Amino acid sequence: MPPMYGPRATQVSRVLGRLARFGWQPTTICLAPRPGGPHWFDGASPDAPAGVELVRVPSPEEWFAVRAAWRVAPGLRDFPDSTRVWVRRAAHTAICLAAAGEYAGLMTFAQPWSDHLVGIRVHRATGLPWVAHFSDPWADSPYATPRQRSIWRRMEADVLREACAVVFVTEETADLVMAKYPGEWRKKVSIVPHGFESRSGGAPRPQDRRRPLRLAYVGRFYRGVRTPVALLRALAGLHRRESVAGTLEVLFVGPHVEEYERDAAALGIASLVRFRGRVSPAEAARVAADADVLLVVDAPGDGPSVFLPSKLIDYLPFRKPILGLTPETGASARLLRRLGCPVMRPDDVGGITSALADLIERWRAGTLDVGESFDRVAAEFDIAHTARLLHQVLLGAFTGAHEMRERGHISGIHS
Numbered sequence: 001m002p003p004m005y006g007p008r009a010t011q012v013s014r015v016l017g018r019l020a021r022f023g024w025q026p027t028t029i030c031l032a033p034r035p036g037g038p039h040w041f042d043g044a045s046p047d048a049p050a051g052v053e054l055v056r057v058p059s060p061e062e063w064f065a066v067r068a069a070w071r072v073a074p075g076l077r078d079f080p081d082s083t084r085v086w087v088r089r090a091a092h093t094a095i096c097l098a099a100a101g102e103y104a105g106l107m108t109f110a111q112p113w114s115d116h117l118v119g120i121r122v123h124r125a126t127g128l129p130w131v132a133h134f135s136d137p138w139a140d141s142p143y144a145t146p147r148q149r150s151i152w153r154r155m156e157a158d159v160l161r162e163a164c165a166v167v168f169v170t171e172e173t174a175d176l177v178m179a180k181y182p183g184e185w186r187k188k189v190s191i192v193p194h195g196f197e198s199r200s201g202g203a204p205r206p207q208d209r210r211r212p213l214r215l216a217y218v219g220r221f222y223r224g225v226r227t228p229v230a231l232l233r234a235l236a237g238l239h240r241r242e243s244v245a246g247t248l249e250v251l252f253v254g255p256h257v258e259e260y261e262r263d264a265a266a267l268g269i270a271s272l273v274r275f276r277g278r279v280s281p282a283e284a285a286r287v288a289a290d291a292d293v294l295l296v297v298d299a300p301g302d303g304p305s306v307f308l309p310s311k312l313i314d315y316l317p318f319r320k321p322i323l324g325l326t327p328e329t330g331a332s333a334r335l336l337r338r339l340g341c342p343v344m345r346p347d348d349v350g351g352i353t354s355a356l357a358d359l360i361e362r363w364r365a366g367t368l369d370v371g372e373s374f375d376r377v378a379a380e381f382d383i384a385h386t387a388r389l390l391h392q393v394l395l396g397a398f399t400g401a402h403e404m405r406e407r408g409h410i411s412g413i414h415s
Contacts, residue, residue: 007219007310008135010281011194012109013049018195018387020051024394027097029090029118031083032056057093059086078148080138080155083114091121098126105129105164105398113138113152116159123162129398132163133192137306140176142299143225160185165397167192167390170331172306190393194313195383212249213363215323216291218284219311220255226299226346228252228260231325234352236267245271248360250295253287254278288318292368293359296336298326300347305330312336316378319370323355339378340371 016026028048048054060066061082070077077084094106106128108119116132123130139152160166160181166188168174178186221227231250238244252260255278264273279287288294294315298305308331315322316339324336325346333343342358344351362368379385 007314008109008111010314011310013052014197014383015195015387015390016052017049018383019391019394020049022387022391024391025051025053027053027055027101027103029055029057029094029097031086032058034062055093055097057086057089059083059089061085075147078145078151080113080117080148080152081111083112084117087114087117087121090115090118091125094118094122095125098122098128103128105131105394107131107133107394109133110135110138113155117155120158120162129164130162131165131167131394131397132159133167134173134177135167135169137173137177142301143222157181160188163188165190165393167393169193170306170308172304172331173308176306190389192389192393193308193381193386194310195381195386196313196317196378197383199317212247213293213360213368214291215248215250215293215295215359216287217250217252217257217295217297218254218288218314219297219309220278221257221260221297222299223256223259226297228257228297229263230347230349231295231297231352232260232264232267232269232273233349234356235272236269237349237353238356239269239272244360248272248356249274251276251287251291253284288315288320291318291320292363294318294320294322296322296324296326296332298324298332298346300345301327303327303329305332308332308335313381316381319374319378321359321368321370323359325352335377339374341374 016028019026066085070082097103106119106122106126108115108130110116110133119130119132122128139149139156141149144152156177160178167190168177169192171191174186174189174191178189217228235244235248235250238248250273252273253276258275258277261270261273261275264270264275276287296309296312296315298307298309305327312322312324312332312335322336322339322341324332324341324343326332326336326343328343328345336343342355344355359368
């Protein structure tokens with residue numbers, strides 16, 4: 001939850017606020033971050049969504065001694081992540097709240113994955129029906145090390161065994177994760193995509209072709225995994241072929257993007273590219289609104305990509321053309337093609353060069369706009385729609401579990 005930085009905090013806050021409109025009264029146990037600390041970089045304190053109660057619990061993960069221990073023994077953060085030290089406190093708080101009031105059920109959101117460990121403890125102690133929201137793969141994450149996967153498999157299996165319902169944001173992720181478990185467990189799964197809030201700013205501003213075509217990427221990169229290097233090389237190749245100074249500019253905004261300034265300079269395109277570190281969600285929205293084309297950059301891969309990054313969904317209300325650098329098959333590519341947006345492999349420098357040249361040509365011709373299917377497809381990801389899907393999941397999980405308990409099929413307390 002905000003003020004914690006990142007797309008997951010924004011998504012959870014957004015969906016809980018919408019669930020309150022369906023009559024739910026969410027009590028949310030979340031981190032009490034230190035102002036100005038690693039989880040609250042701007043020190044601003046946002047209000048809770050209407051109808052949502054926040055119960056903030058401090059975490060040892062912000063203690064200097066704990067962070068020093070992680071630097072000495074970084075492997076401690078693999079059980080399953082750095083938030084593990086918060087689990088006991090958060091679970092105790094939830095159990096006390098459940099004892100003092102009437103709750104229909106429990107829902108946990110990852111990441112961090114430690115949230116699901118809180119869920120196991122609370123579910124066992126209270127018997128409350130539990131919905132575990134996965135979003136991305138856990139033990140099957142392509143970014144995990146073999147050691148992490150070996151640790152996470154047991155934790156993941158415990159969560160999937162005990163949760164009453166499990167939510168993923170794509171069919172691809174659900175298929176990947178559930179393939180290794182009994183078929184009966186697959187019946188617990190529901191697909192609820194990320195959702196965006198509609199904008200109140202009106203129609204996009206008219207294009208001014210007297211200025212450069214502006215491409216913007218809002219998000220983070222991971223060195224050696226998800227990077228803009230192929231895009232920078234494509235831009236350099238295009239610039240060598242015919243100067244695009246004054247014709248095209250690219251802006252990268254988000255954590256760790258500045259690490260690639262040196263790459264841009266080495267390629268001779270420093271004047272065409274700007275890098276800004278992490279900014280507030282409001283500023284990130286302004287950057288997206290001012291762009292002419294928005295960029296999605298995923299990690300390359302040999303097979304289909306299971307990921308549907310929330311930033312792609314957050315782009316939709318701006319009604320801008322989106323250039324997707326993502327594996328040719330997978331969740332992101334499927335959505336982008338339905339929207340009528342181009343898709344290129346993240347490591348296909350030649351293909352990216354051609355895509356950039358095509359964008360410039362359409363910009364000059366005044367035909368750079370979203371396709372006919374864009375609005376219809378984007379509407380499927382409006383938070384009003386996706387929150388209703390989650391509302392139905394909660395009703396089914398909580399009502400069904402309570403009925404089973406009344407018939408003696410669910411124990412109220414687990415040791």
